[in-house]
Amino acid sequence: MYRKNAWLKYNQKQREEVMKFSEGYKDFLSNSKTERLAVKNAKALLDKAGFKSVEEVKTVKSGDKLYFINKNKNVCAFIIGSEPLENGMRILGAHIDSPRLDLKENPIYEKNGFALGDTHYYGGVKKYQWTTIPLALHGVICKKDGSVKEVNIGESEDDPIVGITDLLIHLSADQMAQPLSKAITGENLDISLGSIPLNENEKNAVKDNVLRILKEKYDVEEEDLISAEIEVVPAGKSRDYGLDRSMVAGYGHDDRSCAYTSLKAILDTDTKKVKYTSCCILVDKEEIGSVGATGAQSLFFENAIAKLAELLGSKNPLFSARIALENSKMLSSDVSAGFDPLYPQVNDPKNAAYLGLGIVFNKYTGSRGKSGSNDSNPEYYSFIRKTMDEANVNWQNAELGKVDQGGGGTIAYILGNYNMNVIDAGIPVLNMHAPMEIVSKVDVYEAYRGYLAFLVA
Numbered sequence: 001m002y003r004k005n006a007w008l009k010y011n012q013k014q015r016e017e018v019m020k021f022s023e024g025y026k027d028f029l030s031n032s033k034t035e036r037l038a039v040k041n042a043k044a045l046l047d048k049a050g051f052k053s054v055e056e057v058k059t060v061k062s063g064d065k066l067y068f069i070n071k072n073k074n075v076c077a078f079i080i081g082s083e084p085l086e087n088g089m090r091i092l093g094a095h096i097d098s099p100r101l102d103l104k105e106n107p108i109y110e111k112n113g114f115a116l117g118d119t120h121y122y123g124g125v126k127k128y129q130w131t132t133i134p135l136a137l138h139g140v141i142c143k144k145d146g147s148v149k150e151v152n153i154g155e156s157e158d159d160p161i162v163g164i165t166d167l168l169i170h171l172s173a174d175q176m177a178q179p180l181s182k183a184i185t186g187e188n189l190d191i192s193l194g195s196i197p198l199n200e201n202e203k204n205a206v207k208d209n210v211l212r213i214l215k216e217k218y219d220v221e222e223e224d225l226i227s228a229e230i231e232v233v234p235a236g237k238s239r240d241y242g243l244d245r246s247m248v249a250g251y252g253h254d255d256r257s258c259a260y261t262s263l264k265a266i267l268d269t270d271t272k273k274v275k276y277t278s279c280c281i282l283v284d285k286e287e288i289g290s291v292g293a294t295g296a297q298s299l300f301f302e303n304a305i306a307k308l309a310e311l312l313g314s315k316n317p318l319f320s321a322r323i324a325l326e327n328s329k330m331l332s333s334d335v336s337a338g339f340d341p342l343y344p345q346v347n348d349p350k351n352a353a354y355l356g357l358g359i360v361f362n363k364y365t366g367s368r369g370k371s372g373s374n375d376s377n378p379e380y381y382s383f384i385r386k387t388m389d390e391a392n393v394n395w396q397n398a399e400l401g402k403v404d405q406g407g408g409g410t411i412a413y414i415l416g417n418y419n420m421n422v423i424d425a426g427i428p429v430l431n432m433h434a435p436m437e438i439v440s441k442v443d444v445y446e447a448y449r450g451y452l453a454f455l456v457a
C-alpha cells in the first residue's frame with residue numbers, strides 16, 4: 001500500500017533486464033509442466049552451472065557445488081559455505097508440483113462412440129475451470145521389463161490435444177441451477193481420446209483404436225497404464241499477459257515461479273561470497289499435503305544433509321545434520337494470493353499482496369485461527385527486513401485473504417519442525433490453481449533478487 005510500484009523505480013535498462021529474465025522464466029515454465037520435467041530442467045541448469053551430482057563426489061570443501069536428486073521428482077542443490085555446516089544454512093525451498101488431473105490406473109473406457117480417459121484430480125481445483133480448454137498429456141509409463149516410456153502429447157503445434165467436454169448452454173437449465181462446486185463433478189472430469197472405431201461391429205472398437213495408437217507410439221499395452229503417471233495439464237506455452245506485457249500467463253506459477261527464481265538464485269550466487277552453506281530444495285506433493293517420499297515431509301532432505309555432513313568429515317553426521325538444520329534460516333518460497341480488483345471483498349486491503357510491488361513475505365499462512373501455519377518469529381522477520389532493504393529489494397508483506405475467508409498452507413511449518421527460522425516469501429498470483437495463472441514480471445524478478453540477497457546474508 002505505502003510501497004511503490006516496482007516498475008516506477010526502474011530505469012529503462014532495469015526494465016529490459018526484467019523482460020529478459022522473464023523470457024528465461026517463461027521457457028522454464030512452458031517446459032516444466034510436471035515435477036519430473038521441472039527436475040529434469042533443473043538438473044540441466046545445475047549441470048551447466050558446474051554443480052556436481054553427489055554420486056560423482058568423494059569429498060567436499062568450501063566453495064563446492066553439488067546436488068541430490070530423489071526419485072526424479074525432488075532435488076536439492078548446495079553451495080558449501082566457508083562456515084562449518086553445523087552453523088546453519090541459508091535455505092530456499094519451493095514446490096514443483098501443481099494442481100492438475102491425473103489419469104486413473106484403469107483410465108481408458110468407451111461410451112457412446114467415444115474413447116474416454118478417466119481422471120482423478122490432484123490438489124485443489126475449481127473443476128469447472130478445466131472443461132473446454134486444450135489439455136496435454138505428460139508423464140511416464142513404466143513397463144514390467146523396467147523400461148520407462150516418456151509421454152508428451154499436446155505441446156507441439158502439430159500434436160493433437162485432448163480436453164473435457166461441457167454441456168451446450170441450450171441444454172444447461174439443470175446444470176446452471178447448481179452451485180459452482182456441484183455443477184461439474186470430479187468423476188465427470190474425463191478426457192476425450194478418440195472417436196474412430198478400429199473394426200466394424202466390434203465392442204469397444206474406439207477404445208481398441210486408441211490402445212493401438214498407444215501401442216504404436218510407446219510400445220505399451222493397456223495393462224502398462226497401471227504403473228504409469230500421466231498428468232493432464234493445460235496445453236501450450238506461457239505467454240505475455242496485458243497490452244503492456246507486464247505479466248505472464250501460464251500453467252503452474254504455483255509454485256514453479258518460486259522454484260525457478262530460487263534455483264536461479266543459487267545458480268547465480270558467487271561461491272566466494274557464500275559464508276553459510278546455500279541450499280535450494282525443490283519438493284513434490286505440496287498440493288496434497290507435502291506427504292510421501294518426494295514431499296517436504298520425507299526424510300530425503302535430512303538424509304541429504306547427513307550425507308553432506310559425512311562428506312565434510314563429520315564423526316556423527318546425523319547429529320551434525322540436526323544441528324545444521326536447527327541453526328539454519330529459510331525462506332519457504334511459495335506464491336501468495338494477489339489482490340484481484342474484481343474480487344476485493346476477500347482481502348483486507350492493508351494486508352494484501354499486490355502485483356507489481358515485489359516479493360511478498362507472509363509472517364503466517366493457515367486457516368481460521370492461523371491453523372496449520374508456521375507463524376514466524378519477529379526477531380527473524382527483522383533480519384529479513386534488514387536483508388531485503390540493504391539489497392534494495394522491492395518487497396511487500398501480506399496475509400492470505402481476510403480472516404475466516406479461507407486460507408492455505410505451505411511447506412514452512414515442516415522445516416520449522418527442525419526448529420529453524422522459516423518465513424514464507426514468494427510471488428503474488430492471480431487465478432491461483434486455475435489452468436491459466438497470472439504473475440507480474442517484476443515480482444518474479446524481485447523474488448529472484450530477494451533470494452539472491454538472502455543466500456549470502
Ligand code: MN
Pocket residue numbers: 095254255286334335
Ligand atoms: Mn504453493
Ligand code: MN
Pocket residue numbers: 254287433
Ligand atoms: Mn497451491
